Amino acid sequence: MTRCPGCHSSDIDVFFSVDDVPTNSALLLDTREEAVSLPVGQIRLSFCGTCGHVFNAAFKQALAEYSGRYESTQGYSAVFNSFHRRLADDMIDRFDLHDREVIEIGCGNGEFLVMLCERGGNRGVGFDPAYQPGRVPIPEDTHVTFVADFYGDEYTDHSADFVVCKMTLEHIIDTRQFVTDLRKAIGDRPDTHVCFQIPNADYVIGDQAFWDVYYEHCQYFSPGSLAHLFRSCGFEVDDLWTDYDDQYLVIAARPSVEPTGKKALPRQPAEKDVSLLADEVQRFRLDVPVRLDVWRRRISDAATSGRRIVLWGGGSKAVAFLTTLGIGDEILGAVDINPNKQGTYLARTGHRVIGPDELASIRPDEVIVMNPIYLEEIRAQLHAMDLDPTLTPIE
Numbered sequence: 001m002t003r004c005p006g007c008h009s010s011d012i013d014v015f016f017s018v019d020d021v022p023t024n025s026a027l028l029l030d031t032r033e034e035a036v037s038l039p040v041g042q043i044r045l046s047f048c049g050t051c052g053h054v055f056n057a058a059f060k061q062a063l064a065e066y067s068g069r070y071e072s073t074q075g076y077s078a079v080f081n082s083f084h085r086r087l088a089d090d091m092i093d094r095f096d097l098h099d100r101e102v103i104e105i106g107c108g109n110g111e112f113l114v115m116l117c118e119r120g121g122n123r124g125v126g127f128d129p130a131y132q133p134g135r136v137p138i139p140e141d142t143h144v145t146f147v148a149d150f151y152g153d154e155y156t157d158h159s160a161d162f163v164v165c166k167m168t169l170e171h172i173i174d175t176r177q178f179v180t181d182l183r184k185a186i187g188d189r190p191d192t193h194v195c196f197q198i199p200n201a202d203y204v205i206g207d208q209a210f211w212d213v214y215y216e217h218c219q220y221f222s223p224g225s226l227a228h229l230f231r232s233c234g235f236e237v238d239d240l241w242t243d244y245d246d247q248y249l250v251i252a253a254r255p256s257v258e259p260t261g262k263k264a265l266p267r268q269p270a271e272k273d274v275s276l277l278a279d280e281v282q283r284f285r286l287d288v289p290v291r292l293d294v295w296r297r298r299i300s301d302a303a304t305s306g307r308r309i310v311l312w313g314g315g316s317k318a319v320a321f322l323t324t325l326g327i328g329d330e331i332l333g334a335v336d337i338n339p340n341k342q343g344t345y346l347a348r349t350g351h352r353v354i355g356p357d358e359l360a361s362i363r364p365d366e367v368i369v370m371n372p373i374y375l376e377e378i379r380a381q382l383h384a385m386d387l388d389p390t391l392t393p394i395e
């Protein structure tokens with residue numbers, strides 16, 4: 001029987017299915033052959049009627065690869081970098097991070113941890129199996145070390161004043177175990193602050209962002225289901241908020257001094273009733289198939305009439321968009337400003353990832369923007385190249 005990974009309830013409803021999606025959408029794939037023959041898995045997006053959590057009931061952790069081939073940085077975008085700096089400063093302020101020990105779980109190549117340590121004068125240890133030394137420069141006098149491994153039992157002797165974990169929890173199927181282990185590792189240090197950032201399921205489900213539903217993301221937390229998870233694993237929730245145009249959800253928690261479940265803790269304002277989430281799930285179930293048909297028809301009609309269309313964004317959203325719609329040659333390629341991605345191929349569909357400068361010869365009629373938050377940045381870049389295609393933000 002399928003059970004909710006957050007609360008273990010069996011009140012589960014599968015409301016959206018996609019077959020044969022790539023099990024990895026963020027790998028750097030050097031040849032089209034390698035890209036199109038990538039393993040596939042299934043999506044069975046499921047809603048827990050007890051805690052409001054959404055998850056992929058068909059996810060198999062063993063199929064997800066997080067190696068040096070895993071490329072997830074957004075650090076080539078000025079918009080993202082300024083958000084990242086603001087987030088680091090906000091955390092330094094909020095948690096008084098000066099001269100502190102900081103751990104980042106799932107630190108990627110360490111951009112954010114380096115910022116926290118450099119800007120707050122902290123000492124950091126970052127954990128990530130996909131960490132690649134040298135990709136992010138470490139300024140002199142900044143005390144940061146990295147462990148290219150999953151954070152687990154063997155590392156719990158690294159004590160910290162602050163534990164941060166961004167865009168990682170949604171990749172882990174046994175979240176209860178993960179958060180319980182973290183609580184155990186913190187032990188008897190009630191002043192340790194914990195801060196997790198994940199995609200906001202209220203946005204993914206409420207805004208019907210089907211391009212944000214992909215295999216590696218096995219979990220989709222709403223504020224309520226995230227708070228529920230932390231509380232039931234021995235934390236008190238201090239705050240819950242959204243950022244990055246509501247795309248991200250952030251939770252701040254501290255170890256609970258009361259035994260789990262012994263004390264009624266006040267709910268955070270961001271926590272919605274499960275019944276409201278159930279309504280959004282119901283609308284997703286009914287509306288998304290219609291939206292998919294509209295997109296398919298639009299793209300196919302445009303391609304038939306000779307319009308040259310590219311995507312802007314060559315990451316997981318692009319892969320999810322193309323594989324969910326079943327789009328092939330109608331789209332000419334996917335632009336990405338990350339030079340490490342240029343010249344690689346998108347998982348399963350095999351679309352080529354190109355640099356913006358190639359658009360000078362492609363001269364697209366239309367650019368589908370995979371994340372509207374970058375719209376103005378993209379418009380400026382196209383303008384500088386004297387190109388004026390129609391910009392279609394995904395919606």
Ligand SMILES: [Zn+2]
Binds near residue numbers: 004006009049051053
């Ligand atoms: Zn649940």
